[in-house]
Amino acid sequence: MMDGNDANQDLGATFLSSDSQLFVQSDGDGENSMGGDNADDSGDGDGSDRSNPMLREQDRFLPIANVARIMKKTIPRTGKIAKDARECVQECVSEFISFITSEASERCHQEKRKTINGEDILFAMSTLGFDNYVEPLKNYLQKYRESIKGERTAGADGFEEGTEESYGDASSSNHTVNVLTADGQLTNQQANVIYTTYPGTQITQFQLG
Amino acid sequence: MSSFKPKLGDGSIILPQARVKTIMKSSPDTESISTDALYFVTKATEFFVEHLVQEIYESTGKSNELTYKGLADIVQKSDSMHFLKDMVPRKITYKEYQEILKDKENSDLY
Numbered sequence: 001m002m003d004g005n006d007a008n009q010d011l012g013a014t015f016l017s018s019d020s021q022l023f024v025q026s027d028g029d030g031e032n033s034m035g036g037d038n039a040d041d042s043g044d045g046d047g048s049d050r051s052n053p054m055l056r057e058q059d060r061f062l063p064i065a066n067v068a069r070i071m072k073k074t075i076p077r078t079g080k081i082a083k084d085a086r087e088c089v090q091e092c093v094s095e096f097i098s099f100i101t102s103e104a105s106e107r108c109h110q111e112k113r114k115t116i117n118g119e120d121i122l123f124a125m126s127t128l129g130f131d132n133y134v135e136p137l138k139n140y141l142q143k144y145r146e147s148i149k150g151e152r153t154a155g156a157d158g159f160e161e162g163t164e165e166s167y168g169d170a171s172s173s174n175h176t177v178n179v180l181t182a183d184g185q186l187t188n189q190q191a192n193v194i195y196t197t198y199p200g201t202q203i204t205q206f207q208l209g
Numbered sequence: 210m211s212s213f214k215p216k217l218g219d220g221s222i223i224l225p226q227a228r229v230k231t232i233m234k235s236s237p238d239t240e241s242i243s244t245d246a247l248y249f250v251t252k253a254t255e256f257f258v259e260h261l262v263q264e265i266y267e268s269t270g271k272s273n274e275l276t277y278k279g280l281a282d283i284v285q286k287s288d289s290m291h292f293l294k295d296m297v298p299r300k301i302t303y304k305e306y307q308e309i310l311k312d313k314e315n316s317d318l319y
Contacts, residue, residue: 055231055232055235059228059231059232060232060235061232062224062225062228062229062232062254063225063228066223066224066225067224067258069223070223070224070255070258070259070262071258071262071275073259074258074259074262074263074266075262075266075273075275076273078273079266079273079274079275080273080274080275081274081275082274082275082276082277084276084277085275085276085277085279085280086275088277088280088296088297089258089261089262089280091296092261092280092284092293092296092297093254093257093258094232095292095293095296096253096254096257096292096293097229097232097233097250097254098232098233098235098236099292100250100253101232101233101236101239101250102236102237102239104246105236105237105238105239106238108238109238114240114241115240115241115242115243115246116233116239116241116242116243116246117243117245117246118243118245118246118248118249120246121245121246121249121250121253122249125249125253128289128292129288129289130253130257130289132213132214133213133215133253133256133257136214136215136256137249137252137253137256140220140252141220141245141248141249141252142220143220144220144221144222144248145220146220147220147221
């Protein structure tokens with residue numbers, strides 16, 4: 001029937017896992033060896049009209065480092081996180097995203113709208129038992145927008161006040177910015193923002209890396 | 210309803226939005242996503258990690274070690290985390306599994 005050696009692992013996986021359509025590749029070479037005709041190679045899949053495109057493992061989950069960072073910040077500094085707990089949280093997080101998204105998406109679809117907007121997401125959270133996230137999310141969005149506003153050029157003569165940055169000569173600061181690169185990838189990166197003033201205008205340059 | 214309040218950070222983002230977007234798009238019928246929606250989901254996901262960890266930490270009596278078992282237990286107990294119950298099954302040993310199989314066989318006979 002089954003090998004005695006792998007028994008513990010395999011049985012655990014087959015007995016306990018649900019009929020989820022996602023599967024985990026343990027070889028980590030980034031290639032889909034099964035279900036080849038369903039494989040969606042592009043990371044951002046605009047061709048993903050199929051209901052469950054097989055994403056590569058690295059695309060299905062958020063980077064473990066980022067997830068672990070949030071986890072560590074939440075417990076005391078002396079705390080430890082077991083490896084299997086950390087990996088499981090990483091998977092749960094993707095599940096959470098899908099959970100919220102499909103609720104919002106369904107509602108959008110019913111109302112014949114094509115774009116999921118902020119309200120849809122907030123409504124989905126309320127419906128699914130995460131109502132306590134809604135207010136903080138709205139507040140944080142406002143803060144986030146204000147911090148972004150402070151980095152933009154204000155136009156010909158005036159500078160927008162309200163930030164601690166002094167738009168004097170040339171100054172640079174390190175920010176996290178959303179960058180849309182030439183190949184259409186939108187990523188969140190650390191970038192040096194260099195402000196240079198010329199008479200009448202302010203030039204903002206982003207130096208990545 | 211839990212009493213979770215996010216404590217970490219300001220409005221800035223820790224998780225990569227592009228990846229969040231990729232995951233969102235794998236949901237059926239998801240065409241386009243507004244920037245606000247993407248921000249909310251990314252931020253909410255950060256809250257979620259914090260929330261989950263907080264609940265585990267408290268339910269294990271503030272134990273300094275976060276284990277799989279702690280996670281599995283909270284998923285069963287907490288209402289809002291219940292959607293994860295298939296993803297975080299309680300682990301059993303091979304021996305326990307054999308016994309379950311045996312019981313099943315026995316009940317199938319009658």
